[in-house]
Amino acid sequence: MLTINVALLLAVIVxxxxxxxxxxxSRADEKMTVVIxxxxxxxxxxxxxxQGIFHFVEQLAGGITQASR
Incomplete structure (x- = not known):
């Protein structure tokens, strides 16, 4: 039985x-890419x-905020 991970399939499409x-x-093509x-x-x-990506971006944003003060 073949199973397809939808997230992996969308990543390949993107x-x-x-x-x-x-x-x-075209503009429609760009909108479709954004939706995907x-x-x-x-x-x-x-x-x-x-969740790992979220925490990394959160720490990066916190570091940038602290550096700008």
């Missing part, structure tokens, strides 16, 4: 969509990897 040249994209990336973010967020 990778190939973002490889294309910017000039070749948002869906990928929603799928990754509750996972341990997503």
């Amino acid at each position: 990778f190939f969509r973002l490889r294309r040249r910017t000039e070749a994209r 990336v948002l869906a990928l973010g929603i799928l990754i967020a509750p996972t341990p990897a997503g």
Whole structure:
């Protein structure tokens, strides 16, 4: 039985969509890419990897805030 991880599938789709040249994209194509990336973010967020990314970004933002004071 073959199972497909939806988050992995969306990550592959995003990778190939973002490889294309910017000039070749229409506005609708850009909107579709944004929707796919948002869906990928929603799928990754509750996972341990997503939580790790969240904590890393949180620490990075805290460091930048402290450095600007």
